Amino acid sequence: MLSLQEVSKTYTAQGQTFRAVLPVSMEIETGGIHGIIGTSGAGKSTLLRLMNLLERPDTGKVLFEGRDLTAMGERELREARRSIGMIFQQFNLVHNRTVHGNVASALELARTPKRDRERRIGEVLEFVGLQDKAGQYPARLSGGQKQRVGIARALASSPRLLLCDEPTSALDPQTTEDLLNVLLHINRTLGVTIVVVTHEMEVVRQICTSVSVMEMGEVVDTFALPKRADEGIRPKLTYREQILGTVREEETP
Numbered sequence: 253m254l255s256l257q258e259v260s261k262t263y264t265a266q267g268q269t270f271r272a273v274l275p276v277s278m279e280i281e282t283g284g285i286h287g288i289i290g291t292s293g294a295g296k297s298t299l300l301r302l303m304n305l306l307e308r309p310d311t312g313k314v315l316f317e318g319r320d321l322t323a324m325g326e327r328e329l330r331e332a333r334r335s336i337g338m339i340f341q342q343f344n345l346v347h348n349r350t351v352h353g354n355v356a357s358a359l360e361l362a363r364t365p366k367r368d369r370e371r372r373i374g375e376v377l378e379f380v381g382l383q384d385k386a387g388q389y390p391a392r393l394s395g396g397q398k399q400r401v402g403i404a405r406a407l408a409s410s411p412r413l414l415l416c417d418e419p420t421s422a423l424d425p426q427t428t429e430d431l432l433n434v435l436l437h438i439n440r441t442l443g444v445t446i447v448v449v450t451h452e453m454e455v456v457r458q459i460c461t462s463v464s465v466m467e468m469g470e471v472v473d474t475f476a477l478p479k480r481a482d483e484g485i486r487p488k489l490t491y492r493e494q495i496l497g498t499v500r501e502e503e504t505p
């Protein structure tokens with residue numbers, strides 16, 4: 253689905269150059285949830301942003317469904333990007349537009365015909381369970397609800413790939429659990445391939461089918477995760493179950 257071929261990125265700031273991503277090659281297979289984990293500054297977010305050319309690589313190629321994004325002109329790239337959604341740690345919502353307006357803005361950017369927009373906005377807001385919040389402004393929403401708006405916006409143009417940059421880092425454990433269930437639901441019911449950048453091991457354990465480990469700009473390990481016994485959507489855990497579950501895990505040598 254997505255193939256990175258020797259992509260690299262160097263930043264220059266105040267006369268200093270910094271190699272954020274050394275040449276990395278990676279294949280993201282269709283249908284899975286691929287995690288990218290590593291410590292702060294390892295280059296995870298940069299690598300993710302190279303995947304949809306939010307950041308242009310200095311070297312290498314990015315192939316999406318066999319087409320070279322790095323060789324495309326602006327118009328062709330905009331077209332291709334409709335199939336690649338993205339969500340962010342700080343949600344990146346438009347504050348002076350309502351929930352409805354935020355999703356609408358994605359459809360405007362994607363140049364979706366006006367006649368199709370309302371139906372699509374209704375569908376995605378229902379999917380993330382926010383149909384009753386359509387008229388609210390982001391400031392009135394909780395963190396979890398804001399991220400759901402981010403997801404609704406990313407899903408609006410029916411992407412086949414969803415890139416997630418630390419999607420749960422700004423959320424409490426219970427809301428994180430809810431959000432991970434939403435991502436699982438997107439993967440399983442809509443068949444959307446997901447790439448998720450995180451520094452949380454638990455996120456990888458709970459939803460990923462494969463993972464790459466990054467250190468100092470390099471991918472140092474990539475492996476598949478065994479299929480979970482509970483293939484369905486995870487049951488919502490109570491605070492008691494989460495706390496006792498964690499304690500037990502830590503006590504086991």
Ligand SMILES: Nc1ncnc2c1ncn2[C@@H]1O[C@H](COP(=O)(O)OP(=O)(O)OP(=O)(O)O)[C@@H](O)[C@H]1O
Nearest residue numbers: 263264265272291292293294295296297298299451
């Ligand atoms: N626009 C930029 N200009 C200059 N340096 C940058 C820029 N973006 C990232 N960097 C640097 O590149 C390195 C990798 O950053 P990146 O955000 O990709 O790491 P990360 O693994 O996602 O870390 P974190 O988990 O803290 O977000 C860091 O040292 C960072 O300071």
